[in-house]
């Protein structure tokens with residue numbers, strides 16, 4: 001597991017970005033059938049796979065929110081004031097659709113989260129070193145490559161989030177640590193999770 005120091009500093013919650021070696025998380029878990037959308041679920045009193053979407057929010061202690069990735073960007077969010085957490089799956093389609101912006105919007109509406117209070121962590125994902133794209137990907141491109149880490153950081157910054165940690169570890173560059181769909185095609189998924197104690 002890879003953890004984000006700014007989230008480790010919050011004793012009321014726990015989190016982790018899985019590697020290819022991490023055991024699946026145990027306990028009551030909420031997941032989604034991920035469809036590269038900007039669909040966000042605010043949940044409580046649930047478990048298992050809830051339906052189609054790409055981001056989960058809860059204020060319920062004891063419930064783990066989990067998302068699965070292998071190159072797409074996992075993003076974990078915590079609001080230490082309102083005690084709300086979120087897990088977001090953002091591949092390039094989800095990034096373009098604004099799944100992270102939608103998650104922040106729903107946290108504001110449903111939980112009165114202020115972006116300035118939020119702690120955000122961007123996990124391991126395919127990096128600007130490896131994400132070669134064509135014109136099908138409407139993101140800024142430098143030397144034929146797009147930067148999903150930066151694109152998601154911009155969505156956070158545009159909403160007023162300032163406490164942003166990024167793993168800056170490329171899943172495609174590190175086969176010993178990470179699954180990578182682009183590198184391997186047939187591959188597993190890494191599980192990232194966050195929950196309130």
Ligand SMILES: [Zn+2]
Nearest residue numbers: 129130170173
């Ligand atoms: Zn790379």
